[in-house]
Every structure is written in C-alpha cells, then in structure tokens.
Amino acid sequence: MIITLTANPSLDRTIELGAPLAHGAVQRATGAVQDPGGKGVNISRALHISHVPTLAVIPGEATDPVLTGLREVGVEYANLSTGEPIRSNITVVDPDGTTTKLNAPGTHFTPELRQALDQLVVERACAVNDGQQTHWVVLAGSLPPGLDASYYAELVGKLRSAGFTGNIAVDTSEAPLIATARGEHKPTLIKPNSEELAQLTGSDNWRELEASPELTARTARHLVDQGIRYVLATLGGEGAVLISAEGAWWAKHEPVTVRSTVGAGDCSLAGFLIAHELGASPQDALVQAVAHGSAAASLPGTRVPALEATTPQKVTVQALAV
C-alpha cells in the first residue's frame, strides 16, 4: 500500500491551441481536457492504473469534481472536508508541446485544519488498510496558504514519532523542499527536477545540471551523505539520475513525441515506486521511472500511463562514478 498526501490538490484544466499562445489575445482552443490533479493525486492515479494498492489523502469536499473524478476511475481516497472548492490549475499547450501553466494558490488552512490533516495522514499510515501495511507515504506538491514551509519536514517527524517505519518520499519544491532536506528526520527519497536540485544546493545554474548527469550526481551526492537514501533527480528530456549510497545511475529513454509534460515527473516517481513494490533493484526502479515519465509526456493533459503501456526496453542506463 502506498499512501499519497496532496496538501494542495487541483482540478487540472488543459487547453490545446492550434497556434502558439499569444499574450493578450483571444484564441480558440482545438481541444480541452480536465483531470483530477496535484502531484500526489497523479501518483495515486498512476499507481492505481498499474494495480498497485494506493490511498490518496486529499483536503476537499466529497462532491468536488476532483474527488468525483477519482471515484470514477476507482482511486481510493480519504478526504478532509474543508468547506472550500479545490483550486483549478490551467495548462495551455502550444502546437509544439510547449506548456504554460497557471497554478492557483489553493484553500487556506487554519491551524485546526492542519491538525486534522496531520492526524488523518498519521492514522492512515500507521493503520493496516484493506489488510495491507503501508510501505511508502508520499508527501507531494506545493503547500496551500496557511501551511508553512516546514510542514512536510514536521510531518516526516510526526510519522516517525507515531511509529511509522516504512519509507517516506517527498516531492515538492522551493522552501518546503529545502526545509525537508534540512529537517531532523530525513525522508527516504526526494525527487527534485534540475531547478529544484539547484534550489536545494544553492547552485545558480540549473540548466548546467540538466545538461550534465555527472554534475547532477555529484551535486545530489551531498544529500545522500546527509541521510536521504535516494535522490531521484529528473532531467526532462535527458532522463533521470538516481543517487544512493549503493551507487549512481543515469537512465534515458529514446525520444518520444511530447503531448504534455504536466505530471511527467509525478509519473516518474510512480514508476520508481511501482518497480520498488515489485522488488526491483534501485537501478531497475530508475529505468521504470524514466519509462513512466516518457510515457506520461506522450499523453495529453495530466493523463497517466499504465505499466504495460511503458517501454523500459527503450531506456538505456549507465553507472556514474561519483
């Protein structure tokens, strides 16, 4: 069982344009799709479609389109009533696949709501759900207004104090990511992209990291030395690097036609988790992460691929010396 927390879920509305986005103009879309979104939600959707048991913890009303959307596809969830609609995030896709994303701030959290959310996550992580122990808790996405940057770092500590001994992954950015990496209780895994790795390590040139798997591995090595077991660094079209105490590897998929990169990073993490649940080695889990990310990028909107629709045989992997 893998539990995901999406503290700031979203209804993802994707609009496809027949001509490049023109600032200040009225443009007619050639297509529009809407999906339940937010990073943890996407990860749970990707796990579910590949038959890996998952529970998505989400603040929001049961009648909200995000939750009805999850019910329609059969993803199990535990929601915390907030009295507010879940935010809508807009993605505009140009004909060449370039995406422009507009993310709303999300529901304001009171201290009472925060406490209730903590309790829900900790209770579900420590309980046996549907006869299954929780192997991973994934804390994912931005934090809504009212939850401060140390929220995930503190929640990792609360899970450990409550006796949760499984793995914890954190997939976030900016101040919450920095606070998590510096926190007293380290997560098992973090999944930064190049920009986030640069934020974490104080590097001012994330493009250099994206272009160099070796530099990425050397940079992320410090995080592993500080107690994070796995750093899964995604590099866009350049694949991903996994850095762990056992070694570092770079994996890259053959080029694909990109429809939408939104959620591709979430699917990479889902691919890693699926492979890990199936007992794969870290290196093979990296290959599946890259296969999942590429498959997601070739789908429209925030659509997620099933394991059987991914092509790990088109991924090349090599060990990196760090």
Ligand SMILES: O=P(O)(O)OC[C@@]1(O)O[C@H](CO)[C@@H](O)[C@@H]1O
């Ligand atoms: O505003 P956040 O929480 O950083 O990101 C939210 C979001 O952009 O992330 C997902 C893709 O990773 C989308 O489903 C969603 O709209």
